Amino acid sequence: MLRTILMTLATFLLAAAPGASAQSRRADVNTIIARHIEARGGEAAIRALNSLVFDNGSYSEPGYTGSGDAVMMLMRPYLKLVGRPDRNPDFMEGYDGAAWEWYRDPGIVLRTTGDASEAARHYADVEGPFLDYAAKGSHVELIGEETIGNRRAYQVRLTMMDGYETDFFIDRRTYMIIASRHTASIHAFGTRVASETRFSDFRPVAGVLFPFRSSEVEIATGRELNAMQWGSIEANQDLPVQWFSPPRFERTPLQAFMEQMFNQRVDAPAVLWTYHNFRRTHPDIDTREAAEIIGFQILKMGQLDQAIALLERNAADNPDAADSAFGLGRAYATVGRTAEARREFNRALQIEPGHARATRALAALPPN
Helix, strand or coil: CHHHHHHHHHHHHHHHHHHHHHHHHHHHHHHHHHHHHHHHCCHHHHHCCCEEEEEEEEEEECCEECCCCEEEEEECCCEEEECCHHHCCCEEEEECCCEEEEECCCCEEEECCHHHHHHHHCCCCCCCCCCCCCCCCCEEEEEEEEEECCEEEEEEEEECCCCCEEEEEEECCCCCEEEEEEEEECCCCCCEEEEEEEEEEEEEECCEEEEEEEEEEECCCCCEEEEEECCEEEECCCCCHHHHCCCCCCCCHHHHHHHHHHHCCCCHHHHHHHHHHHHHHCCCCCCHHHHHHHHHHHHHCCCHHHHHHHHHHHHHHCCCCHHHHHHHHHHHHHCCCHHHHHHHHHHHHHHCCCCHHHHHHHHHCCCC
8 A cells, every 4th residue: 555655755856846847947947038038128128029120231251251231131920031122122032921032134034952952941930039939830949058158147938839949048137139040051062061150239219238249159169150230220211011022023044934933843744844944935035054054953952962963964954064064973973973063073174164153062081
């Protein structure tokens, strides 16, 4: 009888203790989040934000410094735009419920998926990650504490409804987010790198504090990957809602052909069928560059076999084009087919001695 009681009590304690501990942790993390929201300016001020325009941004990374005219816009309920239509940009990307990219040259709109879509949809909300996090399908966990620079910070993990995780570091003294960590690809085809973004230069915008500077560093090495300094952040501008969707324009046959291949990217036979039919129907239109561009974009989306199939056909149809050989070599290198990549890079250099991209790509390949 005693053994039965003890077993029953042990079962109760083992079941109850984790629940009580989890409830305590939830209370702790929610207190931290509440203090963070208050430190930013308070819930009422944050909810009063309808739109944000981050402007005159100066972006830099090793070997590159931008012109200082970067712009990003957010608007409720979840709209996001990088670029500004009234400034005649060459490129824009946004999120209007689905991610998209627009290229002035060659004049195409691509609805993106994978890493590109992930980057667009995350943090497209005006109020930041923590206000109403549960209603957004996210959950939070207090991981512990860590020193960021010389400041102690709470490490709070936010997991979004698609499983994407970011660790935020909330200063114990100011309750502002001073850093975040996540794992993502730096560029197309890049390996996924764990990086830390540090935030500084906090200033009030419509009564809410925002960081005007961020700097991303690779955790393993401390190497700075990029930095952004905003010149201004303005709230509650009256922004046209249509700005957050792709520009509307009349497609040429070539532009429609490019978008159709991209939209068929999960189906290699369909892509090749479209490619073949268009070339047969429009023998007067040069498709070489179009196929190279779309092959590259399909590669970025992670449809590797489909991209290679298109780029192989394009290279075969354009045997004297160095760029076609380079594009195919880049695709081979992406999937680890090093010998074939080397062959195509060398072929590009035979066609066009000094081809800069082929020269760099060849040097970056692992040795035989």
